[in-house]
Amino acid sequence: MKKVDTFRALHRNRLQDDPLVLPGPWDAVSARVYEEAGFPALATPSAGIAAALGHEDGSTPADEMFAAVTRICGAVEIPVSADVEGGYGLAPKELVERLLEAGAVGCNLEDSEHGLLKDPHRHADWLAEVRYAAGDRLFVNARVDTFSYGDGNPERAIERAALYVAAGADCVYPIGAPVDVLPLLRSGIQGPLNVFGRLDGEGPSPTELGELGATRVTFGPGLQRAAARTLREAADRLRTQT
Template structure:
């Protein structure tokens, strides 16, 4: 599937039927969700970092992250978009080259610095995103993560302002991570691009988030965390007494 075809999946005629992207972390998890019938997958940087033995927040070496993405892509027949945090300090052209080499159809790029827990300057970040778009052309779907609800003032106004800059830079999707569900209608009204919402296991559903304005729903690292918790239970059950 091309990036254009993947982007077309974000156009949902029925609001309560958003594009659901389970976040996977290795070939086994990717095949499980693809075999279950999901039409596309996303990776989670925190989940991949966990199984590689690293902390989330760009502690994972870029070579390891892109290699993991490549293994996931090769294991399934559905498109995969990659969470690559803030790009690991790579130049835009190299980011694009590595994503395409891994076989990804898109990526998440965040606008904060995890180490300092601070937002990037929005104008400079928009310029950088424009360089990524120029290098990618129409070969990747760019999902711009807006971290105002993570490290900013948690307001719709500042989120929409940042989103406008990133849209002008050429991104395809806006991801206001951790935005409260009750603010999604206002965010969707102010952001003229598909909106990615984070789905919390056991507390909300993709259908609910879609009805509120999300065109795309993902789970972050929660699926891997649930899997790890289940594995811990199994380990305790079979552990020697």
């Protein structure tokens, strides 16, 4: 079975209390750690990779992002989906080719730019072009930024999601959706639902997010930031010993 088929199958027939948990590697070492821990697949965070490369979130040059994704994909045997933000202005065919060359089996694509929501119909048309160029070679996760940059109305998020699913998106990601609206989103959105998971203990666990409707859970740059805090604590301890 091809990696993309394996990845796609991981989203099917999941029990309500067993969502697909996808850690976010920012380099080869972190990717190997997650693979060795037993996770079946990974999803890179653009913000985590940006931090690792010394960039602000959203300012990583395309070539650097694809190079980082290539190193991560090459470091593990399990499937890797790549967050490529808004596609870096690449034509759909070129975007698909670069993702496949990097070894990715999927991609996360945003529907906002510079903090503003894109027109959902034009974005859906663009997603349809990505889907056509990719065929069945990539799993497309369409991010919905209504709760980040829009009015936060779940009905608007559902409307955007419907357009993206109709355009061929395999999964929808209403990032930043409040926990209490997840059941509504689940009832109104067809197909797999990606939900953001928190690592600070303040939010629901992945199991609880699954019970609320999540098909899969990703963490953005949360794991990279947690690793950075751990490194800082180790550095502080070392400093006090010298």
